[in-house]
Amino acid sequence: MNYWEWDLQPVQISDELFYVGTRKGPSHLLKTNDGLVLIDTGFPQSLYMLLENIRRLSFDYRDIKHIIHTHGHIDHFGGTRALVEMCGAKTYIGEGDEDAVMGLNELSCCVDFNRELEEPFTPDVIIRDGDKLKFGDKEIEFISTPGHTKGTLSLFMNLTWKGKTYRAGMFGGAGLNTLEEDYIKRHNLSFSCRDEYKASIDKLLTHKVDIHLGNHVRDNNHLAKMEQKREDNNPFIDYDSWGTFLSKQKEKIEIL
Numbered sequence: 492m493n494y495w496e497w498d499l500q501p502v503q504i505s506d507e508l509f510y511v512g513t514r515k516g517p518s519h520l521l522k523t524n525d526g527l528v529l530i531d532t533g534f535p536q537s538l539y540m541l542l543e544n545i546r547r548l549s550f551d552y553r554d555i556k557h558i559i560h561t562h563g564h565i566d567h568f569g570g571t572r573a574l575v576e577m578c579g580a581k582t583y584i585g586e587g588d589e590d591a592v593m594g595l596n597e598l599s600c601c602v603d604f605n606r607e608l609e610e611p612f613t614p615d616v617i618i619r620d621g622d623k624l625k626f627g628d629k630e631i632e633f634i635s636t637p638g639h640t641k642g643t644l645s646l647f648m649n650l651t652w653k654g655k656t657y658r659a660g661m662f663g664g665a666g667l668n669t670l671e672e673d674y675i676k677r678h679n680l681s682f683s684c685r686d687e688y689k690a691s692i693d694k695l696l697t698h699k700v701d702i703h704l705g706n707h708v709r710d711n712n713h714l715a716k717m718e719q720k721r722e723d724n725n726p727f728i729d730y731d732s733w734g735t736f737l738s739k740q741k742e743k744i745e746i747l
């Protein structure tokens with residue numbers, strides 16, 4: 492596995508939100524009037540690519556004040572411990588996933604990615620369903636959407652582009668890998684996680700989303716949108732992507 496092949500150019504999604512992650516480890520950077528908020532940090536091995544993307548956009552990683560995690564898997568929190576040592580940011584995780592990032596259970600997916608959890612961290616803030624947190628002039632609404640993990644958080648926020656406001660949303664854990672029979676049995680989990688996943692999708696479908704943010708680049712066709720992006724055209728404003736993606740995931744879980 493050549494981690495350096497995961498490098499991806501950063502892209503501006505709205506006035507205040509930027510994709511700064513890699514092909515395998517998603518990360519979004521939110522600019523506020525009180526510092527930067529980073530959503531997910533990717534794998535530990537690709538932290539240098541994340542830092543390089545932040546630099547490419549002329550931001551300073553030392554301005555990151557908050558690091559939010561959509562869920563407790565290594566491809567989402569792997570860079571956190573080192574980054575916190577570098578910038579002193581406060582860390583956030585959904586209720587139920589704190590043990591995974593602290594290394595207290597085997598649910599961080601490290602084994603699945605053939606590695607050990609070398610850099611666990613203790614989160615500063617536990618986020619609960621319905622929490623709305625202010626970061627400077629920005630607010631993020633968190634909805635608990637268990638299934639992929641117990642503490643998966645989905646995020647909603649208002650973003651602006653060319654003078655208009657749009658609602659952005661991210662399903663914080665869409666992968667079906669942890670819902671497969673083998674994974675469930677190996678970790679002594681309950682098959683009820685599949686029902687929770689379906690209920691989470693139903694909950695998310697009640698939200699209207701204009702900008703679908705990917706928890707991985709495949710979720711929202713990020714790579715194709717990135718290629719289409721021009722000064723006068725913002726393909727990330729896409730009114731169909733959210734509903735189409737969620738409906739497809741629901742179909743896939745039915746035939747697992």
Ligand SMILES: [Zn+2]
Pocket residue numbers: 562564600639664666
């Ligand atoms: Zn995951």
